[in-house]
Amino acid sequence: NAGVTQTPKFQVLKTGQSMTLQCAQDMNHNSMYWYRQDPGMGLRLIYYSASEGTTDKGEVPNGYNVSRLNKREFSLRLESAAPSQTSVYFCASSRPRGLNTDTQYFGPGTRLTVL
């Protein structure tokens, strides 16, 4: 039982390049999330998926797209990376409690630098 896994762990991009961050969970959770964490700040929600086949914008969705590929996998895509997207990206999953989020379990994070 690996929990939540993310790839890659580190990535350096040039401005304008694209990339996809991968996330998978093996806990049979319905809900999955992408957050970014900037220095000295808490986590901010980018996108989430309450269940397979659905995705919704979070607090800071601009510049990102997501795909809920199946129940296990939720990917985050940067189409044209910008220096402002330099951050640590965390994926999380949880069981839903109706409209509420249950305990969230986090992956190890991806440290992204955009030059």
Place this chain on the structure above:
Amino acid sequence: GIQVEQSPPDLILQEGANSTLRCNFSDSVNNLQWFHQNPWGQLINLFYIPSGTKQNGRLSATTVATERYSLLYISSSQTTDSGVYFCAVSQNKLIFGTGTLLAVQP
């Protein structure tokens, strides 16, 4: 949107000391969680506590939903307790506070 404030912003303790971290939130919530981010960046869920009191070893948490605050107690602190403690609340999506940076010195 809902505001989450944590205090103190940072804290230095000697090993063995006790501490209390506070989380205030600006609106009623139906979910409150405490997380620990260790110095290597890993986020660990400590408590799911929208109301009431829970204990897990040396850690305990109390949420008074009617007064819109939660407290995290750390007793007999250890160096491994160092890191950032986040409070996160939601009505439907989690909103994180900016955290309390804790350093426990041997």
